[in-house]
Amino acid sequence: MRVALIQLAYDDAETLDARVERVVALVREQAGHDLVVLPELWGAGGFSYREWSSRAQDVTGSIGTALSAAARDAGVFLHGGSIVERPASGETGEEGHDLWNTSVVYDASGTLVATYRKIHRFGFAGGEPKLMDAGTELVRVDVPAGSSSLAVGLSTCYDIRFPEMYRALLDRGAEAFVVPAAWPMARVDAWRLLLRARAVEDQCFVLACNTAGTHAKTQMGGHSAVIAPGGEVLAEAGEEQQVLSVEIDPSAVRDVRESFPVLADRRL
Numbered sequence: 001m002r003v004a005l006i007q008l009a010y011d012d013a014e015t016l017d018a019r020v021e022r023v024v025a026l027v028r029e030q031a032g033h034d035l036v037v038l039p040e041l042w043g044a045g046g047f048s049y050r051e052w053s054s055r056a057q058d059v060t061g062s063i064g065t066a067l068s069a070a071a072r073d074a075g076v077f078l079h080g081g082s083i084v085e086r087p088a089s090g091e092t093g094e095e096g097h098d099l100w101n102t103s104v105v106y107d108a109s110g111t112l113v114a115t116y117r118k119i120h121r122f123g124f125a126g127g128e129p130k131l132m133d134a135g136t137e138l139v140r141v142d143v144p145a146g147s148s149s150l151a152v153g154l155s156t157c158y159d160i161r162f163p164e165m166y167r168a169l170l171d172r173g174a175e176a177f178v179v180p181a182a183w184p185m186a187r188v189d190a191w192r193l194l195l196r197a198r199a200v201e202d203q204c205f206v207l208a209c210n211t212a213g214t215h216a217k218t219q220m221g222g223h224s225a226v227i228a229p230g231g232e233v234l235a236e237a238g239e240e241q242q243v244l245s246v247e248i249d250p251s252a253v254r255d256v257r258e259s260f261p262v263l264a265d266r267r268l
């Protein structure tokens with residue numbers, strides 16, 4: 001199964017339209033991959049809190065429409081990273097906000113097959129908790145891989161600090177976790193550690209796609225990575241924009257779990 005992580009760099013000068021055009025061109029270049037992943041909030045800007053409301057969209061807005069077409073044209077399963085979602089229905093959340101940090105996933109025909117609203121909001125008293133509602137649903141999506149498939153648990157950036165969420169995804173059958181992110185350089189050591197920790201403790205692949213470049217006065221950390229279910233780093237990006245293209249073998253999950261059956265020793 002061939003996976004591409006598009007570690008995108010952007011700055012404050014680029015318009016949303018120009019960024020969407022650039023991103024969908026990069027997605028189309030990944031034809032031949034089974035799964036392509038983009039970072040968190042690449043359209044609105046991961047740390048551009050002040051812009052989030054004006055850049056919010058329904059999942060069927062301009063970003064979603066462009067991603068759907070790119071997935072179809074490239075013939076790839078596409079995790080489109082996340083958008084600042086403002087549902088066209090006027091829905092509000094339990095805390096009264098009308099915004100969510102929502103991941104959008106398309107199959108190779110361009111159909112929106114899953115959405116995931118980020119459960120753990122980053123920013124303490126500011127940022128996401130101030131502006132957005134928290135998601136409440138765990139989401140697993142099965143990505144076709146040749147004659148079989150890979151069960152992928154969805155998560156976003158700051159979620160990686162909450163191991164109980166990944167255990168819950170494991171209990172829903174996850175064999176891999178996708179982690180789109182806008183994680184800053186200042187804490188990149190923690191990012192690299194946490195990705196491997198989640199892989200080792202749950203014996204799952206971790207496919208983590210971070211942001212690069214500097215926006216909203218925040219330097220992003222890069223270091224997107226693909227981690228095997230035994231914890232080996234199969235590929236890791238540097239600090240600049242880069243596409244990581246990696247072959248993974250879904251049967252490695254079963255092999256690791258059989259040869260070192262630590263999950264069978266859980267005491268609930």
Ligand SMILES: NC(=O)CCC(=O)C(=O)O
Pocket residue numbers: 040046122156157158159161181182183184187
């Ligand atoms: N966008 C995020 O969730 C950032 C998370 C982060 O910087 C951290 O957990 O540290």
